[in-house]
Amino acid sequence: MTTEAEKQPPTAEELGAALLPKQRAFVEAFLQNFTVAAAGRQAGYSDKASAHRVYKRLDVQAYIQARMSEACMPANEVLGRLSAYARVTGDQFTCEEEYEVPVYEARPLAEQMARLQNRVEQMLRIDPELLKGKIESLNAQIAELEVELAENPDATYQKQVGSKTRTRIVPSLEAAAENGVLFALESIEYGQHGLKWKRVSSVEALTLIGKHHKLFTERTEHSGSVDLGVKYIAGLTEDDL
Structure with a gap:
C-alpha cells in the first residue's frame, strides 16, 4: 500500500497542465529572459502589477522551479564535464608538419x-x-x-x-578533431596570420575538481598579541586562584 509520504511530487508537465495557457506562456517567456515585466508583456498581461501577481502565484512558482530543475545540469554531469576539460592536454591540438x-x-x-x-x-x-x-x-x-x-x-x-x-610541431584543428577535443575550444578565429584559438584551461578545471574533493586547505594567519585572561599573583598558579 502506497502512503502519502511515498507519493512522487508532480512533474513539470503535470504542473504546467494545471495552469492557464496565458500563465504557461508567461513561464516560457520568463525562462528565456528571467525578467517578470518582459515576460508579462510577451504573455499578454496589460501591466507590471499583473505580471508580478502571476509570478507570485504558488502554482506558477512550482512550475518555474520544476522546469528549472529539469534544465539544471546534475552534479555528476558537472563533475564529468570538468573532468573531460581537465584531461585535455596541449599535444592533442598539434601535429607534426x-x-x-x-x-x-x-x-x-x-x-x-x-x-x-x-x-x-x-x-x-x-x-x-x-x-x-x-x-x-x-x-x-x-x-x-x-x-x-x-x-x-x-x-x-x-x-x-x-x-x-x-x-x-604546429597547431591543427584536424588533430583536435581526431583526438576528440574540439569541445575544449573556447574560441576560434581566422586572422591575417592564420588560425588562432583559445582553449578552456585544464588547470582551472582541475582546481574546481580539487576543491570539490577538498584537496586544498586554506589557511588564515593572524598576527598580534592575544590576551588569554590568565592572572598570576605572587607565584600562585591558576588553580590556586
Whole structure:
C-alpha cells in the first residue's frame, strides 16, 4: 500500500497542465529572459502589477522551479564535464608538419664573381640599353667582390646546393578533431596570420575538481598579541586562584 509520504511530487508537465495557457506562456517567456515585466508583456498581461501577481502565484512558482530543475545540469554531469576539460592536454591540438630548409656550401668567391660576369655578358648581348640599370647594378656588385678578393684571395660565399626535410610541431584543428577535443575550444578565429584559438584551461578545471574533493586547505594567519585572561599573583598558579 502506497502512503502519502511515498507519493512522487508532480512533474513539470503535470504542473504546467494545471495552469492557464496565458500563465504557461508567461513561464516560457520568463525562462528565456528571467525578467517578470518582459515576460508579462510577451504573455499578454496589460501591466507590471499583473505580471508580478502571476509570478507570485504558488502554482506558477512550482512550475518555474520544476522546469528549472529539469534544465539544471546534475552534479555528476558537472563533475564529468570538468573532468573531460581537465584531461585535455596541449599535444592533442598539434601535429607534426614537414618543411624544407635550404642547404648551403662554402664556395670560392671568385666563382660568384664569374657567375655575375656571365650574367652581364648575356644582358649585353640581349639589349644593353634596355637592361642598362641591371647591368650597372651587377657591375657594382662585381667591383665590390674584386675589392674583397684583393684583400682575401681565399674568400668564400655560401651557395645553396640543395634542401633537406625537417619536421615541426604546429597547431591543427584536424588533430583536435581526431583526438576528440574540439569541445575544449573556447574560441576560434581566422586572422591575417592564420588560425588562432583559445582553449578552456585544464588547470582551472582541475582546481574546481580539487576543491570539490577538498584537496586544498586554506589557511588564515593572524598576527598580534592575544590576551588569554590568565592572572598570576605572587607565584600562585591558576588553580590556586
